[in-house]
Amino acid sequence: MDLLEVELTDSEFRNLSSLIHERCGINIQEHKKSLIKGRLAKRLKVLGLKKFKEYYEYILKPANSEELVQMIDAVSTNVTHFFREQAHFDFLRDYIIPDMIKRSKEGQAGKLRVWCAASSSGEEPYSLAMTFLEHFNGIQGEDFMILGSDISTRVLKAAQDGVYTEDKLGGVSKSQRLKYFENGSQGQSKVKDSVKKYLVFKRINLMDNEFPFRNPLDVIFCRNVMIYFDKSTQQTLVQKFHNHLKPGGYLFLGHSEGLTGVKHKFSYVQPSVYRKDAS
């Protein structure tokens, strides 16, 4: 079957885009039709299906729920890199870490709990871990944990492996490479276990009604994913983030993702950084 020959009718496109919106919040606009067609046609080929209608029916069957992950992978972007949007890591270094050190000196040491809510292939949560390790300066009794989550099991696996080719390491300094990476196979670099021990990875769909946290969080990074959601989905999500943060906790969004037009209870700190008011 020639991939270009498969037709995606308007009603098939509407069905598939509604399903994607319902299951993962991603809004696919009409002008993306040919892109979606190209990407999903590859899935039809893998599954031996001839029409998008058959694909839609296939994916609706509970027994084929794994295909949903494949579909989301095919239509969404996982682009990320180490220390993307550096200003956020500077903010951690200049405000959040000093505050933690101060609390530690006052005898209020506690584990800093960070959720990296669309962690893709791991560059973002590992950048967070390196930032904490660099700036805690060996403070005794201080600790942190980072949960990296994503809807895509494919990128989560890459994050767990923590193995990166040379071209992915652009944002990492030479000294960070020496401290936090070791040589992997085929010239790749592997995140050391001494860094990995601070991270846990888990599949979480941001559309889920409940998130699996019993204790409140200090920091949530949710960057460069809300841009694909409509305003009402963003509003529901931001409210859930607010519920899961400690008073005084921080929410970081992508630099092009403000909360303009979204009703929320956060205080604005600086572009794309928000704080839950201390009670």
Ligand SMILES: C[S@@+](CC[C@H](N)C(=O)[O-])C[C@H]1O[C@@H](n2cnc3c(N)ncnc32)[C@H](O)[C@@H]1O
């Ligand atoms: C563009 S990447 C952003 C990665 C990283 N946060 C950054 O800023 O570099 C977007 C990620 O969001 C994930 N994603 C999309 N929809 C999601 C959902 N409903 N729940 C959780 N993750 C989702 C994708 O799988 C992808 O890995």
